[in-house]
Every structure is written in structure tokens, then in C-alpha cells.
Amino acid sequence: MKKAALFLFIIITQSCFKKTDNVVKTDDQVLKATTNAIELVEVSDSVAKDLKSFYTSYISENAKNVVDRSFLKELKNKYVTQSFLNKLQKLELDYDPFVNAQDYNSEWIKNLGIIKDNSKENTYNVIITDNGVRTNILLVLKKEQNQYKIDDIANLPNNTIVADKIENYSQEEVTGIWKTVCQANKTALLANDSSHGYLDVYINNDYARVAVEIVNNTDVKYSVLTGITRYNKFVNWLYISNDSIVCKVKRTNENELELEWLGFYNKKTKKREMVKNPFNNEIKTNLVELRKCQ
Structure with missing residues (x-):
């Protein structure tokens, strides 16, 4: 009887160990x-x-x-x-x-x-x-x-941690060239100074350069079309308002900029054109982070 009880104890003990090992493996x-x-x-x-x-x-x-x-x-x-x-x-x-x-x-x-x-x-x-x-x-x-x-x-x-360097980047000037990727033929914001610059817009094989006004280092307004490829048809430039905000920007740190894309406002149709963010054509979002390329 004692031998049978001992044998049963060993079987139960081994079974428990096997179960624990299985838990670990799974x-x-x-x-x-x-x-x-x-x-x-x-x-x-x-x-x-x-x-x-x-x-x-x-x-x-x-x-x-x-x-x-x-x-x-x-x-x-x-x-x-x-x-x-x-x-x-x-x-x-x-x-x-x-x-x-x-x-x-x-x-x-x-x-x-x-x-x-x-x-x-x-x-x-x-x-x-x-x-x-x-x-x-x-x-x-x-x-x-x-x-x-x-x-x-x-x-x-x-x-x-730079304890003595407290900077409010959101108020900093956005001067510089800003892109998602620092490569040629990429949509870019070129800020010459705190109030003037250009938008270089690339969509597929089409390209347009527009002059922009930068207000309070935040609002980017369309001013005038300055350059365009021959077959560029993605915006009806004739009716684009030069007093509307195309996008909003905010410095997040020394080398990064957050951009919210709105599109070009057509004063005739009273609707925005190119509402898809040209800074990142592969992603359907109007918010994008840009890197300082120069």
C-alpha cells in the first residue's frame, strides 16, 4: 500500500512539473x-x-x-x-x-x-x-x-538634461528648408526669414513653386504662383485666394517642425483644393513632421 501511494505521488509530481514546463514554453x-x-x-x-x-x-x-x-x-x-x-x-x-x-x-x-x-x-x-x-x-x-x-x-x-536651457520652440522662427526626407524632388517649405518663403510642391511628375507669407511663425499664407511645370493641373491657380492659410506650422524642437496641411482655398468655388497633404502623398493625414534639411 505504501509503495502504491509513493508511486502515485511520483506520477502526480511529474505531471505538475510537465504542466509548468508547458506554460513556460507556450x-x-x-x-x-x-x-x-x-x-x-x-x-x-x-x-x-x-x-x-x-x-x-x-x-x-x-x-x-x-x-x-x-x-x-x-x-x-x-x-x-x-x-x-x-x-x-x-x-x-x-x-x-x-x-x-x-x-x-x-x-x-x-x-x-x-x-x-x-x-x-x-x-x-x-x-x-x-x-x-x-x-x-x-x-x-x-x-x-x-x-x-x-x-x-x-x-x-x-x-x-539641459537645466539652464528652457526654450519655447513653438515661438522660434521657422527659417530654413523643411522636408519629410532631405532628398531632391520632395515637397518642401523654404522659409527665407520669419515672414517670407516658398512652397515647393511635388505631386507625381508635376511641380509648382508658390511664394508664401509666414505670419507669427505659425500661419503660412499663399501669395502668388512663381513657377510651374507645363502640364501641372492639380490646382486651378487662377482662383486661389492670396489671403488664405495654406498650412499651419509649429517648431517642436531645434530640427523638427510640425505642419498641418489645409490646402489652397478657391475663392470662386469657396472650397479648398489639394486637400491631400503633398508632404507625404502615401499617407492620408493632414498632420506631418518635417526635418530641417538646411
């Missing part, structure tokens, strides 16, 4: 491989799921040849607190702190690990593995309206 296996048996994030951890969703989308978009910066902005607004986004704008970093790198690789997603740090409150460790080299990003979260958002990066260098 969970995110990369965590087991990269953390050396450190506590795994369970599937039921909704916060870890949100972080993985954020990092999957963030890495995937940044790894593209043409990056949709308006999408990235919406993504950050969804998963990152505004206070931390404001803090990042005051940093002088030559890398992306969310991935601790300057470049991106979509292969990172395959080996992406999210681990809860139980020794610290609301803290998660993001593990990115690149060619066998592991990078750890320690995220500190904060609950806002029933959702946990990234509120800080614990291993972010503290000496990069």
Missing part, C-alpha cells in the same frame, strides 16, 4: 532564453501586452525606409505620458532612448522581451537582442485614466 519563449530563468511575464499581464504592442509598432515603423512621423506621434501619445515627452524634448541625445540605439532593425521584434521588475513599483524591463548582444531599457510606468503609460526610463543618463 508563453514568450524569448524571455526564458534571454533572462536566464528570471521571472517571466505571464500572458495575463495586460501592461506587458501593451508595452509589447507599443514596441512592436514603434520598431516596425522606424525600421521602414519612409517613416510616418505622424503615426509615431500618435503612438507615443497613446503609450507615453505628456510629461515624459516634454522631458525628452529637453534632452540632448544622439540616440533613441526607447531602444537605446541610433538605428532600427525589424528583426528585434522576434526577440523582444518584456519583464516586470517586482523589486520596483510599476517598472518593466524591455529586452532587445541584436546579433547576440542584449540591451535593457528600464521603463517606469504611471497610471493615467485607467491606463499605464511610460513615464520615465530609469537608466536614462541624468547628465544630458
